[in-house]
Amino acid sequence: MSAVPVLETRGLGRRFGGLQAVSDVSFSVPAGQVLGVIGPNGAGKSTFINLVTGHTKPSEGRVLIDGKDLTGARPWVIAQAGVARTFQIVKPFRGMSVRENVAVGILYGSNGTNVMSKALKAAEEVLEEVGMAGLGDRPPGELSVADARRLEFAKALALRPRLLLLDEVMAGLRHTEIEPSLELIRKLKARGITIIVVEHVMKAILAVSDQVLVLHQGKVLTSGDPRDVLSDPRVIEAYLGHRYVKRREGES
Ligand SMILES: Nc1ncnc2c1ncn2[C@@H]1O[C@H](COP(=O)(O)OP(=O)(O)OP(=O)(O)O)[C@@H](O)[C@H]1O
Ligand SMILES: [Mg+2]
Structure with missing residues (x-):
């Protein structure tokens, strides 16, 4: 394992007008780890x-990928460095089939092909991998919530990333639909991909994360071992709140 973290942020921050949306985030993610990121809505x-992905420019601080300073670089430059992400609000190319959506990623990815027929075949493999075999011909608009999220996942995977950032890929999924996503994350980790998982589903965070980072009002509230972090009273108060505490009491 390389000593250089796959991702390092230093004093990273972003203001939107008067709002400091992200403030002084300094954090490293070692190669091959899964980092869970949690925090209340708007954190x-x-x-x-x-x-990290260049879709928003920092107001202050640095972003280093594999030790290389890519602060403020355009999204495609960061993608070329092996970084892929999903969007919380799904963004399929609507004029294309599900398979073509994934093929675009294969054509674009640094380890990909530039032959369309090969890209479509590779896209089919990625669709199988995310549990969407048989849906390749569909228009993305016809997909269920769960499959629309899986398509986001597939589009990101098509880029063959070294660092994968997942923004609530399990949101809106039913209990039984979450396990396959967790299994997939474990499989990708086993392949050596470094993964950042933003998720409100605590069970999912606990199941896959090597470490957890808690954001609150844009700042790092705490970070560390998932179980320690989730039982930290500050985290429970700031994030999980009354409702969660009550539910836990109800469970025991
Ligand atoms: N482009 C933007 N312009 C102005 N304000 C923004 C913009 N993007 C985010 N914000 C604000 O920054 C804060 C952080 O938003 P962000 O979407 O990062 O939160 P989040 O932790 O992802 O929340 P959620 O759990 O609801 O997805 C919020 O107050 C949000 O309204
Ligand atoms: Mg969000």
Whole structure:
């Protein structure tokens, strides 16, 4: 394992007018780890992802990928460095089939092919991998919520990333639909991909994360071992809130 973290942020921040959406986030993700990122709505999780992937420019701080300073680089430059992400609000290319949507990623990815027939074949493999075999001919608009999220996942995987950022890929999924996504994350980790998982589903965070980062009002509230972090009273108070505490009491 390389000593250089796959991702390092230093004092990363972003203001939107008077709002400091992300503030002074300094954090490293070692190669091959799964980092869970949690925090209440509006905590700055998606903005953090956008800052890493170049979809939002930082107001302050640095972003290093594999030790290389890519602060403020355009999204495609960061993608070329092996970084792929999903969008919280799904963004399929609507004029194309599901398979073509994934093929675009294969054509674009650095390890891909530039032959369309090969790209479509490879796309089919990625669709199988995310549990969407048989849906390749569909228009993305016809997909269920779960499959629309899986398509986001597939489009990101098609880029063959080394660092994958997942922004609530399990949101809106039923209980039984979550396990296959967790299994897939474990499989990708076993392949050596470094993964950042933004998720509100705590069970999912606990199941896959090597470490957890908690954002609150744009700042790092705490980070560390998933179980320690999730039982930290500050986290429970800031994020999980009364409802969660009550549910836990109800369970025991
Ligand atoms: N482009 C933007 N312009 C202005 N404000 C923004 C923009 N993007 C995000 N914000 C604000 O920044 C804050 C952090 O938003 P962000 O989407 O990063 O939160 P989040 O943690 O992803 O929340 P959620 O769990 O609801 O997805 C919010 O107050 C949000 O309204
Ligand atoms: Mg978000």
